[in-house]
Amino acid sequence: MQSDLNAVFKALADPTRRYLLDQLHEDNGQTLNELCARLDMTRQTVTQHLSVLEAANLVSTVRRGREKLHYLNPVPLHEMQERWVDKFERPRLRALSAVKRRAEEAMTDKPSYVYVTYIESTPEKVWHALTDAELTGQFWGHRNESDWQVGSRWEHVRLDGSGTVDVYGDVLEAVPPKRLVTSWYDVGNPEIPPSRATYDIEQYDAIVRLTVTHEDLPDEQAKRDVGRGWPAVLANLKSLLETGHVLPQQPWTMP
Structure with a gap:
């Protein structure tokens, strides 16, 4: 003692x-x-x-x-x-x-939510899909727009032509094609501190392991929401990269 x-x-x-x-x-x-x-x-x-x-x-x-x-x-x-x-x-x-x-x-509480998926692809293609506005529009239902440089702003933009931004944040870390870290601000709740999403991309022979870690969520409801959202979005991404087309349902309509 x-x-x-x-x-x-x-x-x-x-x-x-x-x-x-x-x-x-x-x-x-x-x-x-x-x-x-x-x-x-x-x-x-x-x-x-x-x-x-x-x-x-x-x-x-x-x-x-x-x-x-x-x-x-x-x-x-x-x-x-x-x-x-x-x-x-x-x-x-x-x-x-x-x-x-x-x-x-x-x-x-850290990390708050982790999702892992395996994709028959390359790290470069997965990185491109996560950071290309046209591709995110296909598998996410929103365009993720940014130059993806550290310190830059990124925006989650609707596809209806209105230019409405539902989520935005900053690029905190960008190491292509291995790691991307972004902050997330909810436009509808500006008083809530930002959450943080990390994408880790790892090569395993002919496949890629993609790990998404979403941290600093404000409450249990937010955890449940991302728990429904991420699996649908990443299943769509996997389908797009492996088959050339997304699933027949939009991510937000998946159970």
Whole structure:
């Protein structure tokens, strides 16, 4: 116990490490790149600070594809408070336990929805289908329009000639033909923070494994909606690439 607390005190002694904990407290589940963007220091230095925090059990990590998400672990701080500060204040300790549970629950919320499909195609063709306005119009029922450069805007545009945009967002990452990450804003609910969709395209001999991860959805209803939408859209994409034509039903009419 004493050695564990020594590691905690050592970790908390540095202002940079305290700042990293503050950032995770504000926005739990950040990548190394996201944390580095807030600090004027090299990735190697930030990684070293995070290693000290992990050794003290103040930060835990979860893999998401090629990325590693960092989460605040409040348990050692609770133990310090229990031993030296609030030994007899049980209501406060119960409140801290509730914080721990919420932090653990937040970790399980990412990713919110994952769908995997296998397509007899090539990564280049799958990438082209996902980013070509004419092809998305065929299998999605909307044109996805953008130049697909990082930082650019993308739009989900109706085919009825009205130019109506139902969903829009930013291109967060683009590594053709392997990975595309976009944010999603619902035009009808501008007050809701954006969700995030990631397309990972992997070659397996003569087939492609396409994984779609949709995160940061606002509520359970949104999870159910994407749970119905993505399988239909991706089945249409698979049919188009493998047979040259889409399924006889539009995605939004599929059960």
